[in-house]
Amino acid sequence: MKYQFPQHFYWGSAASATQTEGAAFSGGKGENIWDHWFKSEPNRFHQGVSATDASTFYEHFRSDIQLMKDINHNSFRTSISWARLIPDGTGDVNPEAVDFYNQVIDTLIEQGIEPFICLFHFDMPMKMQALGGFENRYVLQAYADYAETCFRLFGDRVKHWFTFNEPIVPVEGGYLYDFHYPNVLDFRRAATVAYHTVLAHAMAVSKYRELKLNGKIGIVLNLTPSYPRSQHQADLEASNICDLMFNRSFLDPAIRGEYPQQLVALLKQYGQLPDIHDGDRELIAQGKIDLLGINYYQPRRVKARLSAVNPNAPFVPEWFFEPYEMPGRKMNPHRGWEIYEKGIYDILTNLREHYGNIPCYISENGMGVEGEEKFLKDGQIQDDYRIDFIREHLKWIHRAIEEGSACFGYHLWTFIDNWSWCNAYKNRYGFYRLDLATQQRSLKKSGEWFAQISEANGFDD
Template sequence: MNYLFPPGFWWGSASSALQTEGESRGGGKGATTWDSWYASQPWRFHQQIGPDDTSTFYRHWRQDIALLKTLNHNSFRTSLSWSRLIPDGTGEVNPEAVDFYNNVIDELLAQGITPFITLFHFDMPMVMQQKGGWENRQVIDAWQQYAKLCFDLFGDRVKHWFTFNEPIVPVEGGYLYDFHYPNVVDFKRAATVAYHTVLAHAAAVKIYRTGGYQGEIGIVLNLTPSYPRSQHPADVKAAEHADLLFNRSFLDPVLRGEYPPALVALLQEYDQLPPCQPGDKALIAEGKIDLLGINYYQPRRVKCRDSAVNPAAPFMPEWLFENYEMPGRKMNPYRGWEIYEPGIYDILTNLRLNYSNPRCFISENGMGVENEQRFIEHNQINDQYRIDFVSDHLKWLHRGISEGSNCLGYHMWTFIDNWSWCNGYKNRYGFVQLDLANQQRIIKKSGEWFAATSANNGFN
């Protein structure tokens, strides 16, 4: 079968500042939470590779953008670094950072690649974290200055803006499950961080709209469909709770301008509501987006709890459900994630039927594999498994579009093997192989396949 996509479909990939730039303390940049955490606990990072050793985009941006062109990208998403642009979080702007980002944006446009720019991709400036990070409303004030600066500096050329990438992840990692700094386990603080992130998002959207910038603004959410083990009412309810906490806590505010009443009632029941202020509701209503980025990697399968909760334990999402490992599921054994291609279709269908079919695109989808060197043939990684992964997801995406979903593009994670937080370079995701020793870049078989797919606007 021939899978053709609509005219003007966005073919590209996604990355982030912290995971690719390197020069984490160079070029006048201030420290992020990652720099400080790595300095104090390097053993928590795979092979003790920290954020200074990322994919050297800061030095090799021109070469890397030429590779994007070779891969037939017509669009590319990356992020700006708050701590690079404003090293102290507020105040003085770093002119070297302004030059760098101007060069990157201009070169992308010169190569016919549309820049999609994210303002925040997990990289809180340490000076802001020391004030409490997203727990502190003063940080939202500083963030608004940063957002306006970015729109003013680059908004003449950047027409697709995103406030946050996967805002639920710093909530989960930093305040529930101990895989991001500040390594807190406290649901109420997590809820406050999530709530203030929504306020920060809405404030940036309001600045963009009132500033009269020519373009559109959205957010990138990792949407993970929640599937119940069975249709037993207890399992169905467990899946609804997981969906409320992990998907709808951000999806509803940014698409509907309000929180789901069921989520508010749930947090109220367990005394976990964050403190609210007058004016918050009106601000959240102004945060409705023009464009939704969807990151999809895996489904969430849940069941009702089979055992009683320890009343002395801290309140956690798992009080309301348990994760369920479905027998016979297809796995990516390296990442420990289930591969479930219809999930991408289910997300689009849910958006079409329940959220007025918003303009959206797949902003990330990808497959991390360990030790890819074993697949080298004739000096190139033969990652047929990645071609199969992408094409199988694209088939379900195509079906969603054919049924009327307003999906405008597909961005793969990622363009070049990059640093992945505490995992370092353990799992490789790129279309392009990166040799850490000599920084050599070699296009993988999947990169050639993707270039052809983009050129043909589809595949057979």
């Protein structure tokens, strides 16, 4: 069968500033939460590896962008480091950062690669975190001012903007499950950070619209379908609450301009609602997006709790559901995650049927592999498993498009093996292998294959 994609479909990959740039303490950059946390608790990072050097994109961006061109990328998403551009979070703009990002954007465009730019990818400036981060409304205004600075500096060339990448993740990691700084476990504070992030998003969207630039603005969400164990009412309710908390808490405000009333009622019932100010509702309504980035890696399967909740334990989402390990599920044996390709179709179908078929693209999808060196043969990583992973997801994306989905692109995570938060380089995701000792890049088999399908705008199977 031939899988041909629409004309002008975007083929490429995604990355972020902190995970690729390096130069963490040079070029005038300020400290972000990852720089700070590593200094205080290096043991929390896989093999004690920080993002100080990452994959040296700050130094090698020109040759790296040439490597993108070599595998027929026509688009690439990365982020701007707030702490690099405005080292204190507010105040003076760093001219070295302006020069760097101008060169990156201009080089991408010169190579025929459309820049997709995200404003915030988990990397709060430490000066802002010291004030409480997104718990503090002052920081929301600082973020909005930073966003406006980016729009004014780069908005003449960047036509695809995204306010946040996976905004639920700093909420989960920083305030519920202890895998991001500031390592807090407090649901109400988590809800406050989530709510304030939506307000910050809406403020940035409003700033963008006021400038009347020739482009579009959206947000990147990790939409993970919550599949119930069964059609039993208790399992259905468990999956519904899971979906409300982890998907619709950002999806509904971003697309509909309002929160699901069921989520509001649930948080109110348990005394977990954040403080709401006059004017917030109107502001959120102004934050409706033009386009949506979708990150999808694995499904979430849940069931009704089998045991009673300890009322004295901290309030957490798992009061309402438990993870469900479906027998016979397809697994990535090198990462421990389920592979369920149809999930990407279910997301696109849901957006088409319930969210006005908003223009969207797959902003991240990928397969992490620990110990990938074992697949090195004659100097090349033979990652047929990654080719299979991408191909099978693309088949479901193609089907969704055929049925009317407004999906306009696919970006793999990631371009070159990059540093991954607390996991550092444990799991490899790239089209290009990174030799940590030499920083040498070498093309994997999946990169060769992706170059062919990008050029052909499709594939035969």
